[in-house]
Amino acid sequence: MTLPSSSDAPCALVVDDDALILMDATSILEDAGFEVLEAMNVTQAMTVLGEHHDRVDLLFTDVQMPGDGDGFDLARRTAEKWPHIAIVVASGHVKPGDDDLPEGATFIDKPFSSNLIRHHVRITMPAEKHPGPLRK
Template structure:
């Protein structure tokens, strides 16, 4: 677990606790300090409170509440363009132009290495935690 004060924050959003814990572990192993939310509505509240510290939003698509992962990605991209975004789902895929430019989509299930590869490409060098700079 990485708890150094210089590590960037990531927000993991998934209504399934086991999946969220898995993503949480992957992101912590990648060097992030990780926040979590159970749905898109809770995620917006976390983003509003911590947006200056968060560099990555990693969200599921199908969740309860007023925002699914696609809507969350669009809103977060619009309100906080400095935050990199990964959307993941094992059931649905985004339609053309459903996600903003620069947002990554991952199919579930995914391996930690797949996540790391995407994050290495997605995050600007100044926002990558040390383990992803390799």
Template structure:
């Protein structure tokens, strides 16, 4: 919820989905998604790393932020342009990462 509020405050229209499969279905059906912000741990067959790699491969224009308080990325977990944020995080850190991604 805090991340959704921070993203909305940063000017993003926020859509929350419960699973990676639901996120992929949404992306297949809709245009105009600028950012994927996902936790590593989520229900379903895919985790946040899987989702990030799939989104990067299919929609390279989408910015990607993956977060977790329990799991750190290992080699190959994150796509090249994705960023990882440890939980707990501040809204200031999220805003900083978004600025960096937008200018990269």
């Protein structure tokens, strides 16, 4: 789990139990201008959100993870408790059903690319919250 710095950059929380995918998504979002927090399961993510929800602008989460709940649960709980947080959900194995994603959230298939993540972040987050590299 990564803790925030004092940066003025928008903040994203990346959640994935696969360390390589977590590092890849973190790198893509950092290159896009985000400060990034990390968690490897829903329980860790809820702890980070509980402590830093006022700073988090984007949740980028995998669906299938061990432990308490999955990425769809995390997305719905986040949207309910902290509606200001934009949500992107990714999976290489599961597609969302009718009620899996909260309103305004987007879904991408894995494997993903930097361009795909940037595109979905642009359409999911309000333009005024986009970091500089996403405004280009």
